[in-house]
Structure formats: structure tokens, C-alpha cells
Amino acid sequence: MKKTVSISKNKNFVKTALAVVVAGLAGTVLADGRIEGQIKATEQGIALQGAKIRILELNREAVSQRDGRFVFLDVKAGNYTLVTSYIGADDIKRSVVVQDQQTTRENFQLVGVSGLVENVIVIGQAAGINKSLNKQRSADNILTAVSADAIGQFPDTNVSESLQRLPGLSIERDQGEGRYVRVRGMGPDYNAVTINGVGVPGPDADRRAVALDVIPSDLLENLTVTKSLTPDMDANSLGGSIDVQSLSAFDRDGFFYQLTAEGSYDENTEETSPKVAATASNQFSLGGDDNNLGVAFGVSSFKREFGSDNVETGGAWDFEDGEARLEEMEQRDYRITRERSGVTLNLDYKPSDDTDLYWRNLYSEYTDSEIRLANVIEFEDALAEGEVGSAEVQRELKDRTETQKILSTSLGGQTRLDKWTVDYRVAYSKSSEDEPQNVAGAVFKIDDDVIADEAFDLSYTNTGKILISAPAEYYQSASYKLDEVELGSTNTNDESTAINMDFTRDLELAGNSAQLKFGVKHAEREKDNNVDIWIAEDFTGDTSLTEFSASEVDYQLGQFGSTINAAQVKSAIEDAEEDEVESSIGDYLITEDTSAAYVMGRVDINDWRILTGVRYENTDFTAQGNSYDGDADELNAQSFENSDDYFLPALHIRYSISDKTQVRAAWTNSVVRPGFAQLSPGRLIEEDDGDIEAEFGNPDLKSLESSNIDFGIEHYPGVASVISAFAFYKAIDNFVYQTDLGGTAGYEDFDKAVTFVNGDKADILGLELAASKQFTSLPSPWDGLLIGGNATFVDSTAEIGGYDDGEFVARDIPMPSQSDTSANFMIGYESDKISMRLSANYKSNYLLEVLEPMEVDYDAYVDDQMQLDFSLRYYLTESIKLHFEALNLTDEVYYSYVKDTQYNAQYESYGATYKLGITFMQF
Known part of the structure; x- marks a missing residue:
């Protein structure tokens, strides 16, 4: 299969892009003065992102970027006062003089x-919280962030x-x-990952969701979740957009390294x-300039051997006549080896004071080796609990x-002209x-030479955690012989290339x-x-299970x-x-080419910040299959x-009641393509005893x-502290679900025609609350x-249907995938020597899948889950720390059900995991 490219469309896009470039640069004229600088933590030289810097006399505000840099363009000559604001640090006020064209x-x-320890803005739990809160507070839109420091405080693997x-x-x-992340009640297929x-394509064949367990957490510097999109962002997320940032050499001054063994x-x-x-990272001097080249490198390797025990029915219950009878079930044992490795290499180069260039690379590889043993039981007649009945067993x-592999590489930069800032990037991503x-x-x-009637008399107890009662022959290998072997192989590739240019102009509008x-x-x-797929049958020799x-x-x-x-x-x-x-039926080639343009403006009027704009996107779609x-x-x-x-x-509207309190509101619009299994052109039509059945995708x-509405308030009372509340509403058109069209117009001759269709609407209404507090006012050591x-808290409704x-x-x-309630609670403590945290994570039950569109009893739900984790870090010296972590202390199981919680769809247990490690670091 070869991809067809629209030459004329690409030419038109290039012409449009060039026209925008010319228009942008045409506005470049001799300007007034400029103020720029960096915000860093004392001594350690750690760049602080999200700090606010304000010119009091002009009511102009800038925000420090990832490397701590801030800039005010087009400032008229005169005397001004700069004031910094960073949660966790004292404000600094400084007078400056601006001259024309300087x-x-x-x-x-x-x-x-x-009165607080220096580490409150450098390392540790409070420092990590502060970094995240500053980024959240200073953003034009609604977002949530977590820094590498905060990531390190939790016992998280990926x-x-x-x-x-x-x-x-x-x-x-x-x-x-x-594995997958849900944002504000939206399943992982409806959220973007960058x-x-x-933008990162997903490695799974059927889904758009990006499996984030592929990426090791050790290689990260920041994670940012944007919940209300601005027009300069891709519009491909209904819940939120997750950005994974890897290490940069300009995150901190000088040589830095960190080594961990666990x-x-x-x-x-x-x-x-x-x-x-x-x-590790370091800065170098190139071409006579001081520390204008930064190199950051990271590598991680983790091999984990573990397993789980499972019993499941897949929802195969008969609920007729008011009694539950089991039709089939499986006992499963998993033995798993997972290897997760990754490498990052990032280069930053500043050839002049007005230009920053970068080359960012992240590669991760995740190998999952699984041995699954199963006892598959099919009852000849559906069986009630405690009854004895005949069953075929395999x-x-x-x-x-x-x-699975994910590669992301991007080459780009930023150039600051007199009145304009130009950002440019070309990027390539591949998942496989x-x-x-x-x-x-x-x-x-x-x-049948051993068991004459080719069946066992079985019974079971407990309709949730099902236990089988069986004769001794059921467990004996001599009772079985090899019948068939299916061999399979699958290869999926998802590649994306992108180029973009952005132009920003700071200006004055009616004195604002x-x-x-x-x-x-x-x-x-x-x-x-x-x-x-290959099938092997008709084996020779002794094929008794005892031989295997x-x-x-x-x-x-x-x-x-x-x-x-x-x-x-x-x-x-x-x-x-x-x-x-x-x-052949599962093979496909799908292409999606998207061209986009946007314009947006922002204005500060007293304590109000208003941002508005519009984004245009065009997507050309092709699909080939069998x-x-x-x-x-x-x-x-x-x-x-x-x-x-x-x-x-x-x-987007932000109103600052004070420097510590602000109100936000947003109205945004976004669009997400259906999943690849849903769009696949594959079509399978089969006849069985005169019944015609079909299963196919819908390109x-x-x-x-x-269409999304957000409204909320944030209050930042002090160090590592926040109280926030946000309400949100999403009205979703063209919700996709699976149904049976057999017997309807166009499918009159089909007894079954299973495919995907668009529904009318889905609605989500939610409330999001958050709070954190460091008790700095308490006497030592309780501070x-x-x-x-x-x-x-989320409530959602989507309409589906079928034909009767x-x-x-x-x-x-x-x-699907939406829990009505999800919550986290953390209690932590840190001093100069010790840092510990007990964390609880809870999510209520959620709809896993609709097994029968017309039968509510066969909607499969995942039961609520509550996991308790603990982490402890002890600093032997300033550069050496020990850590101990315990995951799933409560031995929380995975349990899904149909009809109500007593009827098993799947029960799986894992046990707890304990970690012990040591880290060597230098700032």
C-alpha cells in the first residue's frame, strides 16, 4: 500500500505559510528599549519557571520560561520598577533604566x-510543589503541572x-x-500526548491512546496537563493535552548529574x-560566548519480573428468569517480564542574545514478555452457583x-526581533x-482415550471471586492432548512529521x-x-499434555x-x-494530513487578562484495507x-483579585478523530448455517x-500551598459507539452486522477540587x-442504541472510562535529612465496555479501586540519598463485573511491590 499525497494542497499550504512569514516580518521596525533577564535560585543556579515579573508603572507582566529567562519587548525609554513574584520565595523589587534601542x-x-530553609525552592517535596504551582498560577489557560522533584517523591514506575x-x-x-491516562472523565483515546x-502517535494498533508506561519517569523534567486549549495548540484533545518534557542543560547552571540504582x-x-x-547535563562556551551551548543526556533501564492470578467470565452470564447462571469462565495465570528502557539527548545553543536553538530527542522502548496459562471452561448448560454440571474444558x-517503541525528535528555535518573536520547529515522531x-x-x-465423555462434572462457589470444584482428573496433565496451535505476528507503525511557525508581537492597546x-x-x-496468522493441526507422536x-x-x-x-x-x-x-482482514494503511492556522490576541486591562482567538484545521483522510x-x-x-x-x-479570562487569588473562565472547542479500529476499512462477511454475519470498521x-466551558478560582496562601475549585462542562457531538445494524436499511440480508456509528451527543459535567498546605507556621520539627x-466529581451521559x-x-x-469520583490524598514530612510520603489514590467504578447495546445487564464495569503507596528518602549527605518505596500496600485487586458487583467479568490480584535504592547527585 502506498500513500497518496495531495501535491496541490501542499503547495497551497506552503504559499500560505510564506505569506504569513512575510506579513509577520513586515512589521519589524526600529523599536524602543528592551528588558530581559533570568530568574534563578540562589547559589544552586536552578532556573525557575513560572515566576512573574511585573513593570509596575506599565502594568506589564512577563513570565519566566523554562530556562528562567524573561523578556519585555518594545519598552519606552524611562525609569521603571521591576517586581518578582514566586511562590516559595521572597519578592524582589528593583529599579531599572531603559534607553532607546538598548x-x-x-x-x-x-x-x-x-525564616524557611533554602531547599524550599531547590529540592524536596515543597520545592516540587512550588515549581508546579508557579507554572499553574502564571499560565494564561487552565493547566496542572508536576516537576521532576515531585515525581521523585512518589513511588511511580512510569x-x-x-x-x-x-x-x-x-x-x-x-x-x-x-498504562493509560484519563483526563476529566475522558478516556485515554480522547486526550493528546506530546x-x-x-505530538506523539500511539503504538497500539487499534487506538489513538499513547501508552505512557512506555516512557520511564527517570528521564523527565516536567509534566504539564493543559485542560483548556489556546488557539496556538493542536485541537486534538477533548479531556486534556499531556506534555512530557525531558531534561535540558539550561534547567540549572554548570555540571549536573544523578545516578540511581534500585x-x-x-x-x-x-x-x-x-x-x-x-x-547528566553541562554548559559549554562556544565561539567566545560564555556557556552558550548546553548538552543534557539521560539513560534508564528497568527489568521487572512479576505476575498475577486471574479468574474471569467475560460477562458470560445468563440472567433470564431472575436467576444468574454461568455459561463459561477461565482461570488464568500470568508470568510477565517487562523491560523498560529509554534515552534522551538534548542540545541547546544560543548563538546570540536574540536567538535560541534546540535539538530535543527522546527514545523509549518497552518489551513485554508474557506467558499466560488458562483453563477454559464451557458449561453444556448454564450453571447456577452450587449446582453440578457437565463442562468441556481446554x-x-x-x-x-x-x-513498543516511541521516538520523538525536534529541531527548532526562537528568534527575538525588535518587535516580534518568531518560533519555528520541524519535528518527527514514530511509535511502533x-x-x-x-x-x-x-x-x-x-x-477422549482417557476421559470417555470428553467432559468433567464441575461446580463453583462465589459469583465474584469464583472458585472451582472439580475431580482430580481435571488437574491431571494426562487428561488432555494437543489439538491446535495458532501462531501469530503483528507489526504496527505510526509516523508523524510536522512543521510550524509562530509569530508573537507585544504591543499597546488603548494604553493597555x-x-x-x-x-x-x-x-x-x-x-x-x-x-x-498460521494454524497448525494434525500432530503426530505423543501429544499428551504430560509431554509438555x-x-x-x-x-x-x-x-x-x-x-x-x-x-x-x-x-x-x-x-x-x-x-x-x-x-489480511486486520491489515490497513491510514493517513491523516492536517493543515492549521490560527490567530489570537491577549490584553491586560487592570486586573483582567483576556485571551481570545480562533484556530482553523483541515484534515485529509485516506484508508486502505481488505x-x-x-x-x-x-x-x-x-x-x-x-x-x-x-x-x-x-x-480565556483571568481576573486577579490579589497576587494570591485569581478567578479563571474559559470557552474552548476541540476535535478528536475516532480510533483506528473504528476507522479501519477491514470488512469480514461470513455465512454460518444460512446466517450471514458481518463485522467491519467505518471509515x-x-x-x-x-465545546468546553471552565470556571474556577485559585488561591495561593503560601509556600507549597493552594486551594482551588473548578467546574467544567463538555458538550460532545458525534460520540462513537459499536452497534449491530443487521436487518436495517442496507443490511437487510444480514443477521448480524457489527460496526461503529456516530451517536448524537454526550455531556460531561464536573467539579475539580484541590488543596495542599505546608505547615511552616508550626514550631520545629512540625514545620x-x-x-x-x-x-x-464527574457526571456524564452518552446516548447509544440498537435495532429491535x-x-x-x-x-x-x-x-466509557469515566469514574464519577477520583481522588488523591497525601501526607508528607521533610527535613534536612528525611523526606517521607504516604499517598492514597482512589477512583470509583467506571464503564469498561458495552457488551450488548440493547442489554443494560451486560454493560461491563470496573469496580472502585483504592491504592495505598509509601515512599521514604533519607539524605546520607547533600549528594547521596537512600530511598524505600512500597506500592499497593493494601493489595488492591482489579475487579470488573456485569449487572452488579456480585457477577464476575474479571478478577485479578497482584500483591504488593517493594523497592530499595540509592541515588548519587550533584547540582
Whole structure:
């Protein structure tokens, strides 16, 4: 499959971009003076982002950037007063003189609030909270941030687990580890992820969601979640946009390094796993200028061996006649090895006082090796709890290794002219998922030479954590023989290239400080998926399970049976035939090319800041795949294409009641494309005993569009302290869900036609509360006490439906992946030598999936979860610290259900994990 590129569209976009550049530069004339400088922490030289710097006489405000730099352009000659404001530090007031066509440089070295330890703005829990709060306070829009210091205080393994601590965010776990992030009740497919500002495609074949467990948390400097988009941002998020920032050499002065070695212990498998990580940065002088070149490097490697025990029904219950009867179930045992490694290399170069250039790179690789053993039970007649009934049983093995990779690289910079600031960047990102040939399923059925009726008489107790009662033969390997082996391989690639330019002009509007910004962007994305399936049958020789089994499975949910050796299963395969249909129907190539332009303006009127603007986006979509008609036995290629335009206005208002208290409001609009499985052109039509059934994607799906309203208040009473409350509402058009169109217009001859369609509307209404407090007013040693918490309450409604005798019947559901309540609570303590934190994370139940559109009893929900974690850090010296961490102290399980909590869909337990490590560092 080859990608088709619209030459004429690209030419038009280039012409438009050049016209914008010319228009921007045409405004460059001789200007008045300029004030610029840097904000850093005293002695350590750590750059402080988010500090406010105000020119009192002009009511103009600037915010320090990541390297601490701030700038005021186009300042008329005269005498002025600069005042700094940074949560956790004393304000500094300084007089400056500005002259025509000259730059006045003023650098500020901030110190901790009088009477408190210096570390309040350098390292530790309070310092991490301060950094995040300053960034949040000074932003034009609504966002939440977490710094590397704060990340290090939690026992989190990857990026998603670090994000779960923030207001309005929760995570979805895989085998107990955080994987996907939900923002304000929106599932992970509806949120954008960027690395150093560059959009990242997802490695999963079916989803847009970016699996953030791929990225090690050791390589990060900041995480920022934007909850209300400004027009200069990509509009591809309904819940929020998550930006992952890696280390920069200008985050701090001079040579910096940090080395960490750690070991972790898994309670479930009693396995110990190693981890090492190192980051370093330094500044160099190039071409006669002092420290104008920065180099930052980081590497991380973590190998974890663990497992879980599972029993699940998949919702296979019969609820007719008011009684619950089980139709089928599985016992599963997982043994998993996960290797997570990453490397970052960032170069920053300042060739002049007016130009900054950068090259940012982050590569991460995540290998998941999984051995899954299963006892698959299918009752001949649905069985009630405590009854004894006949059941067919299969022993199954799945043995696969899957590697996901994410690469992000961007080259760009900023040039400050007399009146204009120009930002420019070209970026490339790639995500991939590779699963080489593996045992997708080895099936051992009951040996009819051993068990005459090919079934066992079984019973079960407890409809939640289901326990099986079975005869001895059920567990004996001699009762089974190899029947079939399915081999599979999958390869998915998702590539994105983008180029953008932005122009910013500070100006005066009716005596008020203002800013004009506009820009253009073009991005091209290509995603392909290739699936291969082989089937092996008709084995020779002795195929009894005894020939492939070893020790007994260590299963915490009862007796299980023996393990199965995957290597021996593979060696038993003499010939495997490719399944051409299954190998083709999942293949696709999808492209999405997006061109965008925006304009926005900002004005400060007394204590008001108003930002408004509009973004235009055009997306050209193409899809190629395969269709199989079983009746005609024909496999055909098919393709689709369409184009959509969007105008997305925005309004942001911030009112400062005082320097410590501000009110925010925002009206924004955003758009998200449906998932790749939903858009896939693959179509499978099969006939079974005269019944025609089809399953297919829908490339003609409309994008989800959301209009968002936010309103809230923030109060910053002191060091590491905040109280905030935000209400939000989202009205979403074109919500996507799966349904059955069989028997309806266009599908009259189909008994079943399962596909995806657009619904009318979905609504989300929420309240987000957050508070933290460092008790600095208490006498020593209690002045090191910190308490923090947040809670988000969400209510959502989405309409879905299906057809009953040709008539469409609708019903309401909550948005999938949306918990009505999610909350965090933290109590911490720190002094010069010790830092400890106890953290609780809670999320209420949420809709996992709709199994039957017309049957509310078969909506699968994930039960509420409460996880307790503990971390302790002890500073042996200023540069050496020990840390101990304990995760999942309450042994929280994963439990999903149908109808109500007593009916199992899946039960899985993991146990606790303990970590011990040492870190060497130098600032």
C-alpha cells in the first residue's frame, strides 16, 4: 500500500505559510528599549519557571520560561520598577533604566521565604510543589503541572503513574501497572500526548491512546496537563493535552548529574528486579560566548519480573428468569517480564542574545514478555452457583513477546526581533509495536482415550471471586492432548512529521499591555498495521499434555494444574498453514494530513487578562484495507478518503483579585478523530448455517467535536500551598459507539452486522477540587509537615442504541472510562535529612465496555479501586540519598463485573511491590 499525497494542497499550504512569514516580518521596525533577564535560585543556579515579573508603572507582566529567562519587548525609554513574584520565595523589587534601542539586563537570584530553609525552592517535596504551582498560577489557560522533584517523591514506575496524582486525572492499569491516562472523565483515546511539545502517535494498533508506561519517569523534567486549549495548540484533545518534557542543560547552571540504582521485590511471584538510571547535563562556551551551548543526556533501564492470578467470565452470564447462571469462565495465570528502557539527548545553543536553538530527542522502548496459562471452561448448560454440571474444558497456552517503541525528535528555535518573536520547529515522531511470531494460542482438549465423555462434572462457589470444584482428573496433565496451535505476528507503525511557525508581537492597546500571536502548522501522519496468522493441526507422536508440562502452577485462587512448556509446543509443529483471511482482514494503511492556522490576541486591562482567538484545521483522510466475502470466497482491497474543516474559537479570562487569588473562565472547542479500529476499512462477511454475519470498521465516521466551558478560582496562601475549585462542562457531538445494524436499511440480508456509528451527543459535567498546605507556621520539627489532596466529581451521559425488529431503540450510558469520583490524598514530612510520603489514590467504578447495546445487564464495569503507596528518602549527605518505596500496600485487586458487583467479568490480584535504592547527585 502506498500513500497518496495531495501535491496541490501542499503547495497551497506552503504559499500560505510564506505569506504569513512575510506579513509577520513586515512589521519589524526600529523599536524602543528592551528588558530581559533570568530568574534563578540562589547559589544552586536552578532556573525557575513560572515566576512573574511585573513593570509596575506599565502594568506589564512577563513570565519566566523554562530556562528562567524573561523578556519585555518594545519598552519606552524611562525609569521603571521591576517586581518578582514566586511562590516559595521572597519578592524582589528593583529599579531599572531603559534607553532607546538598548537592552537592559536584570537577573534575579531568589531565596526561600524568610525564616524557611533554602531547599524550599531547590529540592524536596515543597520545592516540587512550588515549581508546579508557579507554572499553574502564571499560565494564561487552565493547566496542572508536576516537576521532576515531585515525581521523585512518589513511588511511580512510569509517566502514567506520575500523572495519576494530579487533580482531574486517573489512570487505567495493565497487570497492576499504570498504562493509560484519563483526563476529566475522558478516556485515554480522547486526550493528546506530546513530548517536548511534539505530538506523539500511539503504538497500539487499534487506538489513538499513547501508552505512557512506555516512557520511564527517570528521564523527565516536567509534566504539564493543559485542560483548556489556546488557539496556538493542536485541537486534538477533548479531556486534556499531556506534555512530557525531558531534561535540558539550561534547567540549572554548570555540571549536573544523578545516578540511581534500585532493586524491587514482587510479593506475588517472589521475584527481584533491577533498575539503573543516569542523567547528566553541562554548559559549554562556544565561539567566545560564555556557556552558550548546553548538552543534557539521560539513560534508564528497568527489568521487572512479576505476575498475577486471574479468574474471569467475560460477562458470560445468563440472567433470564431472575436467576444468574454461568455459561463459561477461565482461570488464568500470568508470568510477565517487562523491560523498560529509554534515552534522551538534548542540545541547546544560543548563538546570540536574540536567538535560541534546540535539538530535543527522546527514545523509549518497552518489551513485554508474557506467558499466560488458562483453563477454559464451557458449561453444556448454564450453571447456577452450587449446582453440578457437565463442562468441556481446554488447557491453553499463550506465549508472546511484544515490543513498543516511541521516538520523538525536534529541531527548532526562537528568534527575538525588535518587535516580534518568531518560533519555528520541524519535528518527527514514530511509535511502533512489534510482536514477532509467537504462540498466540496452543489448545489442549480433553483426551477422549482417557476421559470417555470428553467432559468433567464441575461446580463453583462465589459469583465474584469464583472458585472451582472439580475431580482430580481435571488437574491431571494426562487428561488432555494437543489439538491446535495458532501462531501469530503483528507489526504496527505510526509516523508523524510536522512543521510550524509562530509569530508573537507585544504591543499597546488603548494604553493597555497586549499581545498578538499567529502561526501555521502542517502535519502528516501515516499508520499501518500488518497481521499474520498460521494454524497448525494434525500432530503426530505423543501429544499428551504430560509431554509438555512441568511443575505445578503457583495459583492463588485455588488449584490450577501444571505449567506448559512453550518451546516444546513449538517443536511439535511440523507444518503450519497461513490463514489468508485472518492475515489480511486486520491489515490497513491510514493517513491523516492536517493543515492549521490560527490567530489570537491577549490584553491586560487592570486586573483582567483576556485571551481570545480562533484556530482553523483541515484534515485529509485516506484508508486502505481488505474485505472478505465468505459466501463468494473473495478477498478484495478497498479504499476510502474524505476531508474535513473545523473553525475552533476560544476565549480565556483571568481576573486577579490579589497576587494570591485569581478567578479563571474559559470557552474552548476541540476535535478528536475516532480510533483506528473504528476507522479501519477491514470488512469480514461470513455465512454460518444460512446466517450471514458481518463485522467491519467505518471509515466514514465523523470526528468527535466538543465545546468546553471552565470556571474556577485559585488561591495561593503560601509556600507549597493552594486551594482551588473548578467546574467544567463538555458538550460532545458525534460520540462513537459499536452497534449491530443487521436487518436495517442496507443490511437487510444480514443477521448480524457489527460496526461503529456516530451517536448524537454526550455531556460531561464536573467539579475539580484541590488543596495542599505546608505547615511552616508550626514550631520545629512540625514545620516540615505537608498535607495535600484533590478530588474530581464527574457526571456524564452518552446516548447509544440498537435495532429491535427494525426499530431503533436508544438508551443512555455514562462515558466509557469515566469514574464519577477520583481522588488523591497525601501526607508528607521533610527535613534536612528525611523526606517521607504516604499517598492514597482512589477512583470509583467506571464503564469498561458495552457488551450488548440493547442489554443494560451486560454493560461491563470496573469496580472502585483504592491504592495505598509509601515512599521514604533519607539524605546520607547533600549528594547521596537512600530511598524505600512500597506500592499497593493494601493489595488492591482489579475487579470488573456485569449487572452488579456480585457477577464476575474479571478478577485479578497482584500483591504488593517493594523497592530499595540509592541515588548519587550533584547540582
